[in-house]
Amino acid sequence: MALEQYIQRIEEKLHLLVKKIQQVQAENVMLREEVTVQQQALHQQQQSIEHLEEKLHLMKIAASTQNSPNVSSEDDAFRKEVRGKINEYIKEIDRCIALLNG
Incomplete structure (x- = not known):
């Protein structure tokens, strides 16, 4: 009987x-479902951050084109950078026009 109990x-x-x-x-x-939900939320937050960073960049560009007397050195450096980029684009456009005409 000990065997049966065992x-x-x-x-x-x-x-x-x-x-x-x-x-x-x-x-x-x-837990796997929760991880999936969290990954989706993280992805949405990353997209939101990228969108907001792009908006901030555009706002800085817009602000740099306006001549305001209260310009910090960081804003002034950014303004110079933007103007430099614009000048590069203009030179590239001029080269393209010259190639098309020539």
Whole structure:
């Protein structure tokens, strides 16, 4: 009879182990879904940050084209950078026009 009790205890432990595995698997599925949701939220936030950075850059460009007396050295440097880029573009356009005419 000791053997039957031993087998019964093993079966009980086996059932408990199966239940525990099922719980862990269910938790794993839930955590994977949560990770997916968090990754999507992170992606949306990154896109929002990129959009806001682009808007900020455009606002700086717009502000640099206006002549305001209260210009910090950082704004002044940015304004010079923007003007330099514009001058480069104008030179490139002039070269293209010259190639088209010539």
